[in-house]
């Protein structure tokens with residue numbers, strides 16, 4: 001039996017944007033660094049998440 005564990009964090013391979021999963025809101029939240037600066041990356045980036053291809057929430061669901 002395979003258990004799929006959804007990722008809790010993702011990083012854009014293009015611009016370096018970093019998100020973490022917020023279970024409370026059910027959305028991705030932008031990570032902030034030690035100085036409180038949001039690591040939003042390039043706003044025009046198409047974002048190539050490092051989890052692409054390894055996890056698809058649309059597969060294996062209900």
Ligand SMILES: [Zn+2]
Pocket residue numbers: 012013014015016017041042045046047048
């Ligand atoms: Zn990006």
